[in-house]
Amino acid sequence: MSSTEDTTAQSSIFKDCLARRVIAQPALSDTPDASSSSSSGSDLDEFISYLASEVWETLPSQLRALTHEHPVIDVDADALSLATIPGSFTDTLVSYGIAADPDSACDFLRSVLRDYVDEARAPPPAWSSTRTSECEICERDVPLTYHHLIPRSTHTKVLKRKWHPESLLNSVAWLCRPCHSAVHGIATNEELAREYYTIELLLTREDIQKWKKYASKQRWGVRRG
Incomplete structure (x- = not known):
């Protein structure tokens, strides 16, 4: 580059x-x-x-x-x-x-x-060159990362407090890097695990809707991987 x-x-x-x-x-x-x-x-x-x-x-x-x-x-x-x-x-x-x-x-x-x-400074994900489907938030056809809908750091607490069944722990959503960062910026890992553990729940937030509206208009110009 x-x-x-x-x-x-x-x-x-x-x-x-x-x-x-x-x-x-x-x-x-x-x-x-x-x-x-x-x-x-x-x-x-x-x-x-x-x-x-x-x-x-x-x-x-x-x-x-x-x-x-x-x-x-x-x-x-x-x-x-x-x-x-x-x-x-x-x-x-x-x-x-x-x-x-x-x-x-x-x-x-x-x-x-x-x-x-x-x-x-985030290292480019190894899988970026093989993923071509749309981001699940901004719906752009760009390289994607995977977002653990129930962050791994919360898994022990999730099971102990019975927030979700074990079968949901490894659920992921495929997001572009800017949308991935936006999700982690709106709530703590515990809040994400407890309240926003699906894309549908994330999209109920007004700030995520505002971000989606902005991000969907951006031309992808960041090369990764």
């Missing part, structure tokens, strides 16, 4: 991480397209694309080139500060109530970047 493709792939990951954080904010009801169930989602996509484009090129080069082959970057220890973040980015977050003030906007960006570092 060329350096240009690397940059495109990583900027796509960053944009998705930013989108998840924006969509999760209560103030989203005031942002473009958030309250319209009949809209195509293009306004929200444009809003997030604008935010991502404003800040992406200002980030340290080692962040923008990050892959699973690079060492961990400590975002909190990095030189990221209000002085390095475009005023247009912080002003927009404050204007839409996503952040209370410029300092909060900086904290918000750090949260996005922590998500980005985790995802950008």
